[in-house]
Amino acid sequence: MIPASLRALLDATDGQRRVDWAGREVWLAREPWGELAVSLQGAQVLHFLPASPEAATAEGASSAPDEAQAAGASASQDDAEESLVPGGWLWVTPSPQALPGAIRGGIPLCWPWFADERTADESPDRSGPLHGPARKADWRLEAVDEHEEGLELHLTPVERLHSQLVPRAVVQANAQRLHVELITEHVGETPVKITGALHSYLAVVEAHACRVEGLAGARYLDKLADFAEREQQGELGVRGGLDRLYHTNAELVLDDGGRRLRVARQGSDSAVIWHPGDTLPDDTSAEASRHFLCVESANTRLDPVWLVPGAQHLLGTTLSLASDA
Numbered sequence: 001m002i003p004a005s006l007r008a009l010l011d012a013t014d015g016q017r018r019v020d021w022a023g024r025e026v027w028l029a030r031e032p033w034g035e036l037a038v039s040l041q042g043a044q045v046l047h048f049l050p051a052s053p054e055a056a057t058a059e060g061a062s063s064a065p066d067e068a069q070a071a072g073a074s075a076s077q078d079d080a081e082e083s084l085v086p087g088g089w090l091w092v093t094p095s096p097q098a099l100p101g102a103i104r105g106g107i108p109l110c111w112p113w114f115a116d117e118r119t120a121d122e123s124p125d126r127s128g129p130l131h132g133p134a135r136k137a138d139w140r141l142e143a144v145d146e147h148e149e150g151l152e153l154h155l156t157p158v159e160r161l162h163s164q165l166v167p168r169a170v171v172q173a174n175a176q177r178l179h180v181e182l183i184t185e186h187v188g189e190t191p192v193k194i195t196g197a198l199h200s201y202l203a204v205v206e207a208h209a210c211r212v213e214g215l216a217g218a219r220y221l222d223k224l225a226d227f228a229e230r231e232q233q234g235e236l237g238v239r240g241g242l243d244r245l246y247h248t249n250a251e252l253v254l255d256d257g258g259r260r261l262r263v264a265r266q267g268s269d270s271a272v273i274w275h276p277g278d279t280l281p282d283d284t285s286a287e288a289s290r291h292f293l294c295v296e297s298a299n300t301r302l303d304p305v306w307l308v309p310g311a312q313h314l315l316g317t318t319l320s321l322a323s324d325a
């Protein structure tokens, strides 16, 4: 579910190319296996639509223009805002912030800390940005390789983001799945504590009618209740705003009534589930916000990672259709 202007650029793409979208350089692929869009600001995957027959039949997965009615084009919406076009597994706001702001949507890379935890923040007064500097930084596309009848992209930041830590991102896309990994290499001399997230904005029919399976019985910290510790009773039904850090490495399934998306995580014992509810961010309308739910592969205060010199940490997520759909 992406803004119409990004959809139009994809429709005009045959193969692979670089375009300018929302003031950012964005790499696009439209090939027999499916579609992928990656912003070089933040190495942020913005769009993924696999060509597998099952994916194409899932509700909302078509990109045909005449089916673009549902999301974001309603009369209640600000006329100035672009419409959102259904199709794809990720959501991107129709009104992204200008640079140097970050684009809300897709899969932002939060590194080397999650939210306001500021692990590994080297600024003198520990005043680094929410979610760390990586998501707003310029990244370089180092390589595009063939991978399992799809593609594998390798990205690195243009400038050094930390004196001891070096991140890189790998994106694998094919007709069945999207896999993103954020690898942190310690090239320094002293242990460093990191957190982080693959802050996935997953496209849904209606955020407040979603179910997330796999969390029953898990302990979580409720950020909307001053980090109160609670236990998930039964499966999670999303009915309003929520901001929770679940302590689990379980595989999750997001069911929005139309599609059952499996969210597998690697190197992550924290699953963050977030939706702003009525507390809308400045860059997103109420109408547009109805169509995403964040299900994040993360390392949070629940499972920070102490990296020692020479070590690496891989934080990953794999999105695929649940086979029991």
Ligand SMILES: O=P(O)(O)OC[C@H]1O[C@H](O)[C@H](O)[C@@H](O)[C@@H]1O
Pocket (backbone or CB within 6 Å): 104, 115, 130, 131, 223, 243, 244, 272, 273, 274, 281, 294
């Ligand atoms: O608005 P952003 O900086 O992108 O952050 C969006 C959200 O990210 C995470 O999910 C946090 O748990 C939330 O507390 C935060 O509000």
